[in-house]
Amino acid sequence: MKWQPSRKDELTLQQQIIQxxxxxxxxxxxxxxxxxxxxxxxxxxxxxxxxTVQQALEELKAAGILESKVGSGIYVADNSWDSLMxxxxxxxxxxxxxxxxxxxxxxxxxxxxxxxxxxxxxxxTGELAPSLLPTAEIEESLKELSLQPKALGYSSPQGSYxxxxxxxxxxxxxxxxxKPQNVCxxxxxxxxxxxxxxxxxxQGSIVFQEQTSYLNSVHPFQSxxxxxxxxxxxxxxxxxxAQRKRKRQAVFYAVPTLNNPTGGVWTTLEKKNLYEACKSSxxxxxxxxxxxxxxxxxxxxxxxxxxxxxxxxxxxxxxKTLSPGLRIGWLIGPTTVIERLAxxxxxxxxxxxxxxxxxxxxxxxxxxxEKHIKSxxxxxxxxxxxxxxxxxxxxxxxxxxxxxKGGFYIWLKFHEPIVDxxxxxxxxxxxxxxxxxxxxxxxxxxxxxxxxxxxxxEELEKGLKxxxxxxxxxx
Amino acid sequence: MKWQPSRKDELTLQQQIIQxxxxxxxxxxxxxxxxxxxxxxxxxxxxxxxxTVQQALEELKAAGILESKVGSGIYVADNSWDSLMxxxxxxxxxxxxxxxxxxxxxxxxxxxxxxxxxxxxxxxTGELAPSLLPTAEIEESLKELSLQPKALGYSSPQGSYxxxxxxxxxxxxxxxxxKPQNVCxxxxxxxxxxxxxxxxxxQGSIVFQEQTSYLNSVHPFQSxxxxxxxxxxxxxxxxxxAQRKRKRQAVFYAVPTLNNPTGGVWTTLEKKNLYEACKSSxxxxxxxxxxxxxxxxxxxxxxxxxxxxxxxxxxxxxxKTLSPGLRIGWLIGPTTVIERLAxxxxxxxxxxxxxxxxxxxxxxxxxxxEKHIKSxxxxxxxxxxxxxxxxxxxxxxxxxxxxxKGGFYIWLKFHEPIVDxxxxxxxxxxxxxxxxxxxxxxxxxxxxxxxxxxxxxEELEKGLKxxxxxxxxxx
Numbered sequence: 034m035k036w037q038p039s040r041k042d043e044l045t046l047q048q049q050i051i052q053x054x055x056x057x058x059x060x061x062x063x064x065x066x067x068x069x070x071x072x073x074x075x076x077x078x079x080x081x082x083x084x085t086v087q088q089a090l091e092e093l094k095a096a097g098i099l100e101s102k103v104g105s106g107i108y109v110a111d112n113s114w115d116s117l118m119x120x121x122x123x124x125x126x127x128x129x130x131x132x133x134x135x136x137x138x139x140x141x142x143x144x145x146x147x148x149x150x151x152x153x154x155x156x157x158t159g160e161l162a163p164s165l166l167p168t169a170e171i172e173e174s175l176k177e178l179s180l181q182p183k184a185l186g187y188s189s190p191q192g193s194y195x196x197x198x199x200x201x202x203x204x205x206x207x208x209x210x211x212k213p214q215n216v217c218x219x220x221x222x223x224x225x226x227x228x229x230x231x232x233x234x235x236q237g238s239i240v241f242q243e244q245t246s247y248l249n250s251v252h253p254f255q256s257x258x259x260x261x262x263x264x265x266x267x268x269x270x271x272x273x274x275a276q277r278k279r280k281r282q283a284v285f286y287a288v289p290t291l292n293n294p295t296g297g298v299w300t301t302l303e304k305k306n307l308y309e310a311c312k313s314s315x316x317x318x319x320x321x322x323x324x325x326x327x328x329x330x331x332x333x334x335x336x337x338x339x340x341x342x343x344x345x346x347x348x349x350x351x352x353k354t355l356s357p358g359l360r361i362g363w364l365i366g367p368t369t370v371i372e373r374l375a376x377x378x379x380x381x382x383x384x385x386x387x388x389x390x391x392x393x394x395x396x397x398x399x400x401x402x403e404k405h406i407k408s409x410x411x412x413x414x415x416x417x418x419x420x421x422x423x424x425x426x427x428x429x430x431x432x433x434x435x436x437x438k439g440g441f442y443i444w445l446k447f448h449e450p451i452v453d454x455x456x457x458x459x460x461x462x463x464x465x466x467x468x469x470x471x472x473x474x475x476x477x478x479x480x481x482x483x484x485x486x487x488x489x490x491e492e493l494e495k496g497l498k499x500x501x502x503x504x505x506x507x508x
Numbered sequence: 509m510k511w512q513p514s515r516k517d518e519l520t521l522q523q524q525i526i527q528x529x530x531x532x533x534x535x536x537x538x539x540x541x542x543x544x545x546x547x548x549x550x551x552x553x554x555x556x557x558x559x560t561v562q563q564a565l566e567e568l569k570a571a572g573i574l575e576s577k578v579g580s581g582i583y584v585a586d587n588s589w590d591s592l593m594x595x596x597x598x599x600x601x602x603x604x605x606x607x608x609x610x611x612x613x614x615x616x617x618x619x620x621x622x623x624x625x626x627x628x629x630x631x632x633t634g635e636l637a638p639s640l641l642p643t644a645e646i647e648e649s650l651k652e653l654s655l656q657p658k659a660l661g662y663s664s665p666q667g668s669y670x671x672x673x674x675x676x677x678x679x680x681x682x683x684x685x686x687k688p689q690n691v692c693x694x695x696x697x698x699x700x701x702x703x704x705x706x707x708x709x710x711q712g713s714i715v716f717q718e719q720t721s722y723l724n725s726v727h728p729f730q731s732x733x734x735x736x737x738x739x740x741x742x743x744x745x746x747x748x749x750a751q752r753k754r755k756r757q758a759v760f761y762a763v764p765t766l767n768n769p770t771g772g773v774w775t776t777l778e779k780k781n782l783y784e785a786c787k788s789s790x791x792x793x794x795x796x797x798x799x800x801x802x803x804x805x806x807x808x809x810x811x812x813x814x815x816x817x818x819x820x821x822x823x824x825x826x827x828k829t830l831s832p833g834l835r836i837g838w839l840i841g842p843t844t845v846i847e848r849l850a851x852x853x854x855x856x857x858x859x860x861x862x863x864x865x866x867x868x869x870x871x872x873x874x875x876x877x878e879k880h881i882k883s884x885x886x887x888x889x890x891x892x893x894x895x896x897x898x899x900x901x902x903x904x905x906x907x908x909x910x911x912x913k914g915g916f917y918i919w920l921k922f923h924e925p926i927v928d929x930x931x932x933x934x935x936x937x938x939x940x941x942x943x944x945x946x947x948x949x950x951x952x953x954x955x956x957x958x959x960x961x962x963x964x965x966e967e968l969e970k971g972l973k974x975x976x977x978x979x980x981x982x983x
Contacts, residue, residue, distance in 0.1 A: 132709055136851055174655065214537070220695070233607050288741065317600075358859075388861065
């Protein structure tokens, strides 16, 4: 919405605004039921007085094109089309509101939106900076790809066999023994979770997770009616799980290595305890292991490596290490489960991009992948130290944090409960985008997820200064 | 399952089979509740007598590892793990059975499976032959790609802006006026349907379609509880739609140009009638237009080009023209709808492959795409003529068909109702894979979808001869 009325036009500002709104409705961009921005917002966008906007909207209401709902705002009228040209169109807004899938949380929609803008400092982004992606090397490796004629056809349900073989070789170093038939290629970890949600769980199933969880910021399970229950992994797990599970189906979601957003790393004993507890209650475990390559020190074995009973579904991905744009991850589990989820993937999107699969295969096989990760880890460590330096300089009086063990994040905890939508918005007005703790735990008003992986050193410094100022002022 | 026991092993064949089955269960590949193949099938696979298999299975049953269900077969026992090593594992089979998403129809699972095999003649495949894909040119164009550093990050919710711009330019030639904000990049038409199903329709909504429909062979709508109603487009549409819709939300799914599987092409009047009828009942139309580039004669304008009320959701794709392996399609509609569906796509898979998007952008912009399609159409016409020649030679006494107007398919209609699972299986035994009509219309026992797009000329000839023989014999 970059449009503004022109003061040089022969029409008045008000007339231009009326025309502009009408055109949007005619084109079907603003459909019946669409809520308009507030008069204040429109005035700012149009660069005119609020009274000009108000007069224009009044005229449109009088014409039956817009309608007010008391205390709620102004909407495109249900019969706006009749008013415009005696046509009707579907009430899209109603379609959307009554449909099955939940929208993203508003904060996350805003994050998605503002992440597209170049003038915003992204202090929380869960993604490598463009400068940390091996773009030139990937471009170079495209020249080395030699495509088999069949490579560009529809994929087999589980994905490229060669890639699955290569992944088996790769995870073996993590102590996981899998065969290609135990692997399904997915478009990242999130798709793996979606497939599990619709392909493995009955409605009303329980998803156990930690209190602060990535799953609260997306909602593959919530969207299809699963019940989320937070569990402290240091409680008496076996007993708690058995009690709370009752007769329901259940699954335990865990990110034991470099948890998103807390950065936490489980001890081997904690992993073992979870495995044993879940085994005794026959609860499958989803082990989300997409950050393990980014540990600054050597990683301990994943839960999957202890799995003798086929009850751990293991998720890996190149999104956090090589490129999220490739959209390639993997899910490892018993063949029965893998075949089922591959069948649903075929019904969902007919498989992942063949070219992306070829690229990942090439990078795994040639050793480029592991070489790249080594240098990536070094750069992330350097960035972690840099950001910690700033935190120590400025933030010790208002916040605390753990030294990062790897990955992207510092889980910054403010002494006061100040992290709310208001802080998020105030920072956004100063062009600083944060990931507030409440998107990972609705109860949380003290944390933000700081990422040292995305912004430049300069932006990190500037962004943290603004964060400091805004917090200081809001106290 | 290529394993066979060795006669040179120190263990007996029976012991080796017991060991092999046990290992599969221990590894979690065969989980509690898994149904074993029949004894006959196992004997064939293992290359042993049926009695050897029977004895091995009896022993495993006695040990509590397998169990018989009367009249149903042999299963991995619920407590097989207790028997094996006093461990327990989740009852995956039960998880699968009670989960939300329907499995693919068995015939389609078989088709997906057999399509992976090189020794099968694929007479029905909805995919271009490897020789018709411009593999070498795509490989070549990879060298021309120059990736922006941001290109490999997470995509914006609607997909690459440049690609959306290029698509707007491309569909303009089809009389569709869209802006980038009206476009969402998807991983093919099927994903577009999935997004519409969960993002736009309430449970129990009605999906109108033609009696014989692609939607019956996949089930993006059925899987989430929508109700499918077949409509004859030559009925009194407006009245029928209004009557059958009642108070429900509804949507009309149409493939007006080169319908899959019938190959039918709607007249402009038929399109207009549908548009008017849907408009008067305020029913959105999903126009699936993925085959239009493959019309042998000039295409008439799509329904979307008549759409002044923003009620047509238009789907395009490169899967049928350039490469299904790229997984790139597009959905065009009012911004309200597009933003909603893009939001769900972000929650589902975080966008489509960036590299695939770059490739399609390059092919659209450079003119390579349209040039390729021209020569593709010629080759498809040649193949259509070839297959029709064979049909005319052999099949006139048992079947009839319409001359294909483009695309991949001839909708072959047998005079007798002979197209059933039995025919499908008999042909599979002779290594010929068909797409029987009943997967597109459960009532249909007369049609098969013949595709001249996939098999080689030699295979087409051989496959049709086998089809002829098998039908002849089965009469």
